[in-house]
Amino acid sequence: MEEQQPEKEKKDFASRVVKLLPAISKPEYKQGLNQRLKWTGIALLLYLLLSWITIYGIAEDASFEQFKFFEIVLGSKFGSIMTLGIGPIVTGGIIMQLLVGSKILSWDTTKPEGRKKFQTWNKLLALALAFVEAAAFVLAGALPVTGSLPIILFAILQLAAGGIIVIMLDELVSKWGFGSGVSLFIAAGVATQVVIGLVSPLSVGGRIAGGIPGFIFSLLGGNSSLAIAYLLPIITTAIVFLIVVFAQHIKIQIPLSFATLRGFGRTWDLKLLYTSNIPVILTAALIANVQLLGRVGATVTPDGLTCSLMGCFDQIGNAVSGVVYYLSAPGGGGFQNSLLLQAVFGSLIPSEVIRALTYILFMAVGATIFSVFWVNTAGMGAATVAKQLDSSGMQIPGYRRDPKVMEAVLNRYIPPLSVMGGLAIGLLAAFADLVGAIGTGTGILLTVMIVYNYYEQLQREKLDDAHPLLRKIVGE
Numbered sequence: 001m002e003e004q005q006p007e008k009e010k011k012d013f014a015s016r017v018v019k020l021l022p023a024i025s026k027p028e029y030k031q032g033l034n035q036r037l038k039w040t041g042i043a044l045l046l047y048l049l050l051s052w053i054t055i056y057g058i059a060e061d062a063s064f065e066q067f068k069f070f071e072i073v074l075g076s077k078f079g080s081i082m083t084l085g086i087g088p089i090v091t092g093g094i095i096m097q098l099l100v101g102s103k104i105l106s107w108d109t110t111k112p113e114g115r116k117k118f119q120t121w122n123k124l125l126a127l128a129l130a131f132v133e134a135a136a137f138v139l140a141g142a143l144p145v146t147g148s149l150p151i152i153l154f155a156i157l158q159l160a161a162g163g164i165i166v167i168m169l170d171e172l173v174s175k176w177g178f179g180s181g182v183s184l185f186i187a188a189g190v191a192t193q194v195v196i197g198l199v200s201p202l203s204v205g206g207r208i209a210g211g212i213p214g215f216i217f218s219l220l221g222g223n224s225s226l227a228i229a230y231l232l233p234i235i236t237t238a239i240v241f242l243i244v245v246f247a248q249h250i251k252i253q254i255p256l257s258f259a260t261l262r263g264f265g266r267t268w269d270l271k272l273l274y275t276s277n278i279p280v281i282l283t284a285a286l287i288a289n290v291q292l293l294g295r296v297g298a299t300v301t302p303d304g305l306t307c308s309l310m311g312c313f314d315q316i317g318n319a320v321s322g323v324v325y326y327l328s329a330p331g332g333g334g335f336q337n338s339l340l341l342q343a344v345f346g347s348l349i350p351s352e353v354i355r356a357l358t359y360i361l362f363m364a365v366g367a368t369i370f371s372v373f374w375v376n377t378a379g380m381g382a383a384t385v386a387k388q389l390d391s392s393g394m395q396i397p398g399y400r401r402d403p404k405v406m407e408a409v410l411n412r413y414i415p416p417l418s419v420m421g422g423l424a425i426g427l428l429a430a431f432a433d434l435v436g437a438i439g440t441g442t443g444i445l446l447t448v449m450i451v452y453n454y455y456e457q458l459q460r461e462k463l464d465d466a467h468p469l470l471r472k473i474v475g476e
Helices: 004-019 033-050 065-074 087-101 112-139 149-176 181-199 211-220 224-248 278-293 322-326 339-344 350-377 382-391 403-410 414-434 441-459 468-474
Strands: 251-258 265-271 306-308 311-313 319-321
Touching (some): 033 181, 065 278, 087 112, 087 278, 112 149, 112 278, 181 211, 211 224, 224 339, 224 414, 224 441, 278 322, 278 414, 278 441, 319 322, 339 350, 382 403
Antiparallel strands (some): 251 265
């Protein structure tokens, strides 16, 4: 008993601490679709409004163009209260996935108590990381703060508070709203970038921001090369969109029947992208964190580069050497200097080809690993699914009703799909980044998948009391 007591105290520590922290309680009654959509809209509106509140103490002439990848992947806006975005949430998720997936923490996440423990520690870690990442952003110089030590500490507290607010908003969406707050905030940020990248007539850095106005004005001005540079990202964005929609329809249909009602049954779809966009979110967030760590302790060299042990950055913040260089997409994943544009205009150099290959490899391997880990920690494994189907009175025709039998059948599909799906989504994200889709390839990929998943969720909802326009969009 004396040996077991410390283990019990250790097991209950996170639960006791989390109870003392701010949290969103679950609704005490079943919410209708309109109410859930209302709360989702409120959370999104608050997120967008907060992204326009500037952090007190930041240098007035600070530029954050080099952090566009961070903003898109982490659903953030640098220089504002929402600078951290979903960073603490996904970074905490990455750490917990690695600890549980590698069996360093031997928690059985196929059981409710194991998943609850995972979620509890994940939230506690995310809250702690809000302060850690806030300090890292300021101390690494990503957010230049002007003033004495009290101003610096106040800036860190503002950033941490913003991170905690995002955690609360994510809880609000998951408990009271519709879908996932993490996905919602990413989609909102990318959608803004895509609209700007397509139709904005404003000039940024001496170049029109929007692809469509830029293409038109370039043609009218007789500059065919610049017109091609504007047109290619529009085409690649459309191609990525079509590929993602096509990939969403690749699936295996498992026939199911009701054990107590003969003649009644249904099919259960196992998609190629079984774990959806989660592996790419985690992999892209890992790259963003590596880029941030690469700036910690950096010093300026005589030739104007900012260098650390992980590599060097040029004067506008782009990685030019080291680990940070080879783990980032050519052109920063954006459309203005993508690998495709470099190849078209003959400016492609061997180091950029090697950089592209290492980026593809990292995205593919990372997404595959996180896909496998996510299946095991999110209750999507064959054993958990078999128990859920059995408890709902379903069975696979031709097999006796036994969860173990159903698990054996599902094991033929779910583990291979978790690997193939993770690999496919990682390669697709890398491809989208290399061809320079607007909003970054990873961003547009995530947004299309998020919007499509929302569409599928709405199709499964009862839309009797929904707005006529919504029913029309869903196809009812």
